[in-house]
Amino acid sequence: RKEVEQDPGPFNVPEGATVAFNCTYSNSASQSFFWYRQDCRKEPKLLMSVYSSGNEDGRFTAQLNRASQYISLLIRDSKLSDSATYLCVVTQDQGGKLIFGQGTELSVKP
Amino acid sequence: NAGVTQTPKFRVLKTGQSMTLLCAQDMNHEYMYWYRQDPGMGLRLIHYSVGEGTTAKGEVPDGYNVSRLKKQNFLLGLESAAPSQTSVYFCASSYNPGGVGNEQFFGPGTRLTVL
Numbered sequence: 613r614k615e616v617e618q619d620p621g622p623f624n625v626p627e628g629a630t631v632a633f634n635c636t637y638s639n640s641a642s643q644s645f646f647w648y649r650q651d652c653r654k655e656p657k658l659l660m661s662v663y664s665s666g667n668e669d670g671r672f673t674a675q676l677n678r679a680s681q682y683i684s685l686l687i688r689d690s691k692l693s694d695s696a697t698y699l700c701v702v703t704q705d706q707g708g709k710l711i712f713g714q715g716t717e718l719s720v721k722p
Numbered sequence: 723n724a725g726v727t728q729t730p731k732f733r734v735l736k737t738g739q740s741m742t743l744l745c746a747q748d749m750n751h752e753y754m755y756w757y758r759q760d761p762g763m764g765l766r767l768i769h770y771s772v773g774e775g776t777t778a779k780g781e782v783p784d785g786y787n788v789s790r791l792k793k794q795n796f797l798l799g800l801e802s803a804a805p806s807q808t809s810v811y812f813c814a815s816s817y818n819p820g821g822v823g824n825e826q827f828f829g830p831g832t833r834l835t836v837l
Contacts, residue, residue, distance in 0.1 A: 646825075654831075655830055656765070656812070658826070709780065710755075710765075710826060711767075712757075712764040713764055
């Protein structure tokens with residue numbers, strides 16, 4: 613079983629749609645949680661950290677459920693520019709090693 | 723600030739050749755990382771460093787060596803390249819990796835093909 617698992621997609625949605633990505637992690641000792649965004653053939657960039665109480669940044673909402681070892685990302689009012697691969701990421705120790713999911717591809721169509 | 727830079731951007735090697743990938747960061751970060759990314763596999767950690775003069779193995783270290791002689795540079799070496807090492811290599815750095823809000827900054831990647 614992979615340490616961090618995501619639905620690889622692709623998710624094909626129309627502009628304005630709401631889309632949700634799910635992620636599960638296997639190590640209950642995981643400490644920090646993030647969503648990164650990766651555009652085609654480019655480097656990953658931090659989209660947002662995920663806090664235990666859940667957090668929102670504009671159209672993006674992240675949730676964490678430690679009991680179920682589950683992380684989610686909700687994107688409201690999708691834009692064409694949201695098309696990318698979204699990576700679920702966890703850290704498990706103070707060395708800061710990031711464990712990446714394989715990514716979920718999103719394609720927003722006009 | 724340039725952030726994280728990688729050299730070269732592209733390289734084609736023949737099986738058995740050696741090469742070194744250079745990563746440089748100008749953010750005074752203590753922590754540096756090398757990842758490889760293959761289709762359907764996500765990013766996998768090769769080696770990392772928690773400070774100048776230190777290195778540690780990640781998830782897939784075999785066939786690679788690293789050195790961190792200066793705080794701002796992290797080198798990844800392939801002593802005898804194999805076709806299985808064809809991949810996109812990303813370097814990253816971070817200031818304080820522990821805890822909420824930490825961010826790793828990535829370089830633009832090196833696309834390596836081994837024939």
